[in-house]
Amino acid sequence: MKTIDDINFSGKRALIRVDFNVPLNDRFEITDDTRIKATLPTIKKILSDGGSVVLMSHLGRPSNGPEEKFSLKHLVPHLSDLLNVDVQFAGDCIGETAVFDSEELKPGEVLLLENLRFYKEETAGDEEFAEKLAKHGDIYINDAFGTAHRAHASTAVIAKFFPNDKAFGYVMANEIINVNKVMQEGKKPLLAVMGGAKVSSKITIIKQLLDKVDTIIIGGGMSYTFAKAQGGSVGNSMVEEDKLDLALEILAEAKEKGVEFLIPVDSVNADNFANDANKATSKVDAIEDGWMGLDIGPETEKMYAEAIKKSATILWNGPMGVFEMDSFAHGTKAIADAIVEATENGAFSLVGGGDSVAAVKKYKLENSVSYVSTGGGAMLEYLEGKELPGIKAILN
Ligand code: AMP
Numbered sequence: 001m002k003t004i005d006d007i008n009f010s011g012k013r014a015l016i017r018v019d020f021n022v023p024l025n026d027r028f029e030i031t032d033d034t035r036i037k038a039t040l041p042t043i044k045k046i047l048s049d050g051g052s053v054v055l056m057s058h059l060g061r062p063s064n065g066p067e068e069k070f071s072l073k074h075l076v077p078h079l080s081d082l083l084n085v086d087v088q089f090a091g092d093c094i095g096e097t098a099v100f101d102s103e104e105l106k107p108g109e110v111l112l113l114e115n116l117r118f119y120k121e122e123t124a125g126d127e128e129f130a131e132k133l134a135k136h137g138d139i140y141i142n143d144a145f146g147t148a149h150r151a152h153a154s155t156a157v158i159a160k161f162f163p164n165d166k167a168f169g170y171v172m173a174n175e176i177i178n179v180n181k182v183m184q185e186g187k188k189p190l191l192a193v194m195g196g197a198k199v200s201s202k203i204t205i206i207k208q209l210l211d212k213v214d215t216i217i218i219g220g221g222m223s224y225t226f227a228k229a230q231g232g233s234v235g236n237s238m239v240e241e242d243k244l245d246l247a248l249e250i251l252a253e254a255k256e257k258g259v260e261f262l263i264p265v266d267s268v269n270a271d272n273f274a275n276d277a278n279k280a281t282s283k284v285d286a287i288e289d290g291w292m293g294l295d296i297g298p299e300t301e302k303m304y305a306e307a308i309k310k311s312a313t314i315l316w317n318g319p320m321g322v323f324e325m326d327s328f329a330h331g332t333k334a335i336a337d338a339i340v341e342a343t344e345n346g347a348f349s350l351v352g353g354g355d356s357v358a359a360v361k362k363y364k365l366e367n368s369v370s371y372v373s374t375g376g377g378a379m380l381e382y383l384e385g386k387e388l389p390g391i392k393a394i395l396n
Contacts, residue, residue, distance in 0.1 A: 009051025015137025143169025148390030159393035195220035196318030219320035232285025266297025295321030296331035
């Protein structure tokens with residue numbers, strides 16, 4: 001795997017695909033700069049080698065050409081502060097003026113291009129557009145893990161114009177290395193915590209995991225599909241009626257493969273989908289009509305925490321309940337705490353994919369687990385075992 005550590009950028013212009021798709025408020029101020037901060041080590045390494053940097057990214061989902069609220073120019077002041085460099089801005093990502101600006105860059109200088117998605121050719125993966133973008137650099141670096149599952153012009157197609165001059169930035173390299181620590185080299189016992197809303201959105205990952213892990217723990221909304229499939233009464237809980245057979249198939253496959261497959265034994269139920277609803281705890285398969293399960297119960301928390309603490313490698317994807325509501329966040333927090341404790345005792349823990357990342361951040365535990373992935377959809381597809389176009393384009 002070629003990374004920027006294998007290249008000396010002295011006198012070179014690096015064209016970096018970054019993920020600067022950050023949230024902005026009504027005054028176009030950045031409300032969460034995590035993604036920008038994540039790319040700083042990559043940019044700084046190139047500048048300190050004596051190279052110059054051209055940054056390209058998308059921001060939001062512009063539907064029809066340029067729009068003020070999606071302009072990357074709003075990021076320039078903050079990026080300049082973070083880098084301690086006066087970042088230049090090109091009002092277009094392709095064209096003579098923008099290319100002139102990038103050709104004029106001197107070592108240590110940084111140019112940010114306007115939003116790639118102001119051109120529909122970007123998401124269409126248009127080759128001519130990719131070729132125009134390629135004029136901005138001597139070396140192409142992909143550091144946008146968040147879009148690595150997309151075969152867009154700037155994330156994948158462009159790589160062919162740099163057959164020998166392309167590499168991963170640190171964000172991409174870290175994501176790949178850390179997922180591989182679980183999926184390829186995971187030390188046993190290996191445990192996966194799978195939560196979230198629906199079986200249907202996690203089924204491919206669960207199937208993939210059955211060949212790798214010793215234990216799978218199920219939580220969140222999908223627990224009730226498993227409970228109902230086994231003949232339980234789940235009241236008004238979230239159930240995917242058309243996935244009941246699939247749930248039984250997964251249970252059978254787990255048994256056949258010798259994977260310990262744990263579903264909740266008890267559930268915290270509510271008479272309403274609201275933080276201030278009345279609450280009651282019951283066995284997971286004995287939820288009364290008019291009540292819905294919104295969190296794992298105390299016995300399940302204990303059982304899951306014990307399994308987690310016995311594991312050497314832990315993957316966590318998806319919350320154990322509706323953790324956005326404090327009344328139903330206890331199970332998710334208990335699992336987070338158990339993973340932190342296991343990590344303190346030497347386990348490798350990776351939190352990846354959407355809402356479990358949000359949960360870890362909510363409890364300020366980002367630095368207490370081994371690795372938190374930055375890419376939601378990309379991480380899910382990677383865990384599903386799919387080849388990501390953004391990774392393939394650099395490797396080939
Ligand atoms: P996902 O994006 O599939 O990981 O699902 C995350 C969402 O699932 C979160 O917004 C949770 O609130 C929701 N969720 C978790 N547990 C439940 C549950 N028991 N009933 C309904 N929604 C749930």
